[in-house]
Amino acid sequence: MILVNGVATDSVAATDRGLAYGDGVFRTLLARPGGLLAWQRHYRKLAHDCAALAIPCPPEPLLAQEVERAADPSDYSVIKIVITRGSGMRGYAPPESPTPTRVVMASPLPAYPREYARDGVKVHWCRTRLSFQLRLAGVKHLNRLENVLARAEWSDPAVPEGLMLDGDGNVVCGTMANLLIVEGGSLVTPELSRCGVAGVTRERVMEAAAARGVAFREEPVSQARLLDAEEALLVNSVIGVWQVRECGGRSWTPGAFAARVREWLDDEAR
Numbered sequence: 260m261i262l263v264n265g266v267a268t269d270s271v272a273a274t275d276r277g278l279a280y281g282d283g284v285f286r287t288l289l290a291r292p293g294g295l296l297a298w299q300r301h302y303r304k305l306a307h308d309c310a311a312l313a314i315p316c317p318p319e320p321l322l323a324q325e326v327e328r329a330a331d332p333s334d335y336s337v338i339k340i341v342i343t344r345g346s347g348m349r350g351y352a353p354p355e356s357p358t359p360t361r362v363v364m365a366s367p368l369p370a371y372p373r374e375y376a377r378d379g380v381k382v383h384w385c386r387t388r389l390s391f392q393l394r395l396a397g398v399k400h401l402n403r404l405e406n407v408l409a410r411a412e413w414s415d416p417a418v419p420e421g422l423m424l425d426g427d428g429n430v431v432c433g434t435m436a437n438l439l440i441v442e443g444g445s446l447v448t449p450e451l452s453r454c455g456v457a458g459v460t461r462e463r464v465m466e467a468a469a470a471r472g473v474a475f476r477e478e479p480v481s482q483a484r485l486l487d488a489e490e491a492l493l494v495n496s497v498i499g500v501w502q503v504r505e506c507g508g509r510s511w512t513p514g515a516f517a518a519r520v521r522e523w524l525d526d527e528a529r
Contacts (some may be wrong), residue, residue: 260329261364265321275360277343280351281402283360284308285341288459288496290330290365295338296496296528298323300459305340308398313353314344317361329365336365337497341401371498375419376521378513379504380493382433383421385409389431389454397457410434420493422485422506425454430480436495437461438480440488441516445474447488460494460524467523482507490514499524 261269276282286305289296302319309316322340330336341362347354387409395402409423420433431449432438437458439448446468451457468475485491490511491503502517504510 261362262325262329263362264360265325271343271360271362272346274346274348275343276345276347276353277341277360277401279347281400281404282312282353283314283341283343283401284312284399285339285401286399286459288338288340289368290326290336290338292333292335295323295326295330297459297463298326300462301340301496304399304457304459304462305342308400309342309359311394311398312344312400314342314357315359316342317359322361322363325361325363329363331365335368337368339364339366343401369497371419375501376499379502379511379517380420381418381505382493382503383413383415383418384507385412385421385423385434387412387423389423389425391426391453393453396453396455397451399456399458406434420501424482427479428482430482430485431455433493436493436498436501438485439464439492439494439520440480440485441490441492441514442488445476446516446520447476447478447480449480450477458495460496460499463524463527464494464520467520467527471523490516492517492520494520 260267263271286301288301306316326338330338343360344353345358345360387405389405409421420436422433423431425431430438432455439446448461465475486507486509493501500517500521502513
């Protein structure tokens with residue numbers, strides 16, 4: 260199901276600024292029988308990102324109701340929420356009093372092979388790099404063309420993800436997931452002060468680690484540092500946790516930390 264401003268339709272106005280300029284934000288989350296996974300976290304992130312772009316965020320009860328309408332109550336589904344600044348006249352200047360467009364859509368859970376979670380995944384080094392933009396760093400805005408170009412670099416179905424670098428050559432994230440590495444029993448994730456998206460699952464892992472006394476740091480991660488890591492993990496709200504099995508000629512065997520992080524997330528979700 261797709262809802263646009265609460266109406267079942269798959270169309271938005273041709274004058275919508277989300278279409279014209281990518282002027283909006285989005286979140287992707289998991290719906291399951293009995294409720295939404297980490298809904299309050301996702302809504303807080305959505306409200307934060309709307310505020311970063313000065314877009315009024317729809318009230319939480321309204322969005323929650325529409326998400327529940329769209330979701331399949333008997334099965335898992337992926338929910339995407341898009342908030343744009345709404346329609347506007349030609350030109351970059353935003354309207355003084357915008358009327359945001361909200362889109363809520365549900366789709367089936369991707370049928371990823373079970374071995375991705377069990378054995379890990381092979382990833383591609385992306386040539387397309389993330390540009391620096393301090394005002395948008397961490398925000399899940401609609402301008403995801405860098406990720407689109409990066410994902411277009413390979414078509415091998417056995418490679419489900421690629422790693423993206425910033426202008427300095429540091430690893431920032433995957434095309435669709437956040438990155439964590441394991442060093443000496445501690446977790447490190449690339450810091451996102453200049454580019455990248457601060458994902459909800461990344462946040463959940465950070466808080467779970469702190470609650471268990473496991474060190475978790477946000478620091479620059481060079482390519483060499485990644486390849487020297489004991490484990491490398493990819494996380495997002497749909498895939499959960501995948502360990503990187505192969506990257507840039509380096510191979511890892513399934514490690515214990517990936518399973519621990521998965522257990523943390525499962526414990527919180529109960």
